[in-house]
Amino acid sequence: MSGVLRAYRTAPPETVAPVAEGLLNRGYRISATDGATYFLKCYVDRATANRTTVLRQHRATAALAALGLPVPPPLPSADNRTVTAYGGRLFALYPWVPGSHRHGTELDPARCGELGGLLGALHGALRDICAPLRQPEAVLSAEVEETERIVLELRGLARTHRPYGPFDRLAEDRLTERLDLLATHRRRRPGPTDAPPTGWTHGDFHGLNVLYRGDTVSAVLDWDKLAPHPVAEEAVRAATLLFNDRATGVLDLVRVRHWARAYRATGAASAEQVAAAVHRVWWERLNDLWMLQWRYQRRDHRADPLFPAAAGQLTWWCQDYEQVMDAFAN
Incomplete structure (x- = not known):
């Protein structure tokens, strides 16, 4: 060095x-x-x-x-x-910025709102300081048929993994469940013009990229994924990472509501745009398998600890879809 x-x-x-x-x-x-x-x-x-x-x-x-x-x-x-x-x-x-990481469930509701307001302020500032963007004519979403193909491949790899342990059993069970969820919800795929407006986003906003000193945010870190994306989707995606139960993945919807209201109050997105983002992020998660692809296709186990809660959150979200939508958009 x-x-x-x-x-x-x-x-x-x-x-x-x-x-x-x-x-x-x-x-x-x-x-x-x-x-x-x-x-x-x-x-x-x-x-x-x-x-x-x-x-x-x-x-x-x-x-x-x-x-x-x-x-x-x-x-x-x-x-x-x-x-x-x-x-x-x-x-x-x-x-070096002094501070510590805090999971969103450690914040009281007012601090959750302040954090949502901060993300909204960042999105507004990025709109002003980064290169102007032309809105895409379409933003495609995942295809169920391709997801089903990947699920079947990963389930076979999990089943034959040696040594076969508790994680492989969990992966196999969750992949079987994923096929059922895909079959149930396959007709709910977002259309190509359903995405909220695209803008510059942090790209990876979650608890490990936010530092606190006391109750105050001292730094938002790791801007490596700065890029154009549907802006309101980052607000939804971040909330699912910040305000989840770290064992089950279930969201604290009281904290989510404070976060979302403060985010919308900055003018970064309307309630309708956030609602569209909720549906698209839910669909993204229904079709997302990157953690198991890292494990079984890349033989990279660094994401393994994230999988149990992520899989649990998806199952819960499918069951309580309307309550999640209400917390974000109303």
């Missing part, structure tokens, strides 16, 4: 410690000899680890920080660049 840090106006590193969280890129906590602390990011994700994409993220985060939003901007190097190439990788250096 010393070779990378020589590009910056910092004291030499005293300690370098990997940061455990994160599935895409690598991060390190750097303690310098002068007592300063930094976060060094190494971009390794193939989809985002290119200079054009990283610089777009850096411009956006610097502009958001200039607006007073809790977004840490990258630090410039000695030659005033925010991206440093070293050893075939791209790096960026950030100030």
Whole structure:
């Protein structure tokens, strides 16, 4: 790391410690000899680890920080660049932001509303500072037939996995259940013009990308997936990750309601647009199998701990669809 840090106006590193969280890129906590602390990011994700994409993220985060939003901007190097190439990788250096992660169910309802309002403010600011977007003529949703094919393949891989353990049994049972859910709901696929408006989004807004100091958000982190998407869908998707029971996946709909009302109050989306987003995210989850694809097709087990609650949430959501819709849109 010393070779990378020589590009910056910092004291030499005293300690370098990997940061455990994160599935895409690598991060390190750097303690310098002068007592300063930094976060060094190494971009390794193939989809985002290119200079054009990283610089777009850096411009956006610097502009958001200039607006007073809790977004840490990258630090410039000695030659005033925010991206440093070293050893075939791209790096960026950030100030270390003190704080801790809090799951959404740890927040009281008022704080849930403040967090929803913050996401709405970020979406509004991104609309103003990022490149203008032309609305797509259509936004396609997943096809049941393709999902069923993947389910059958994954179920076969789970059944024959060795050693066959409790996780494989759970996966096999949930995949069988998924076929039943797909059969029940296959005619509810969103149409290509049903999506809410597209805009710039954070792309990965959840509890591990938000830092708190006390009851106040100190930083929104990890803008690696900054990209155009249906904006209201991020508000729905984030709420399903923030306000769920971490064992069962069931959503705390009281907290969801406070979040959604505050988000809508910023003007980032109307109730009708949020309702459309709820249906599309529900359909996305009904057809989403990435956690098991990582395990059985990529032999990557990092997402395994996420699967039980995610599968439980989908089953519950299918049963309580109207209550979930009401919490988000009314």
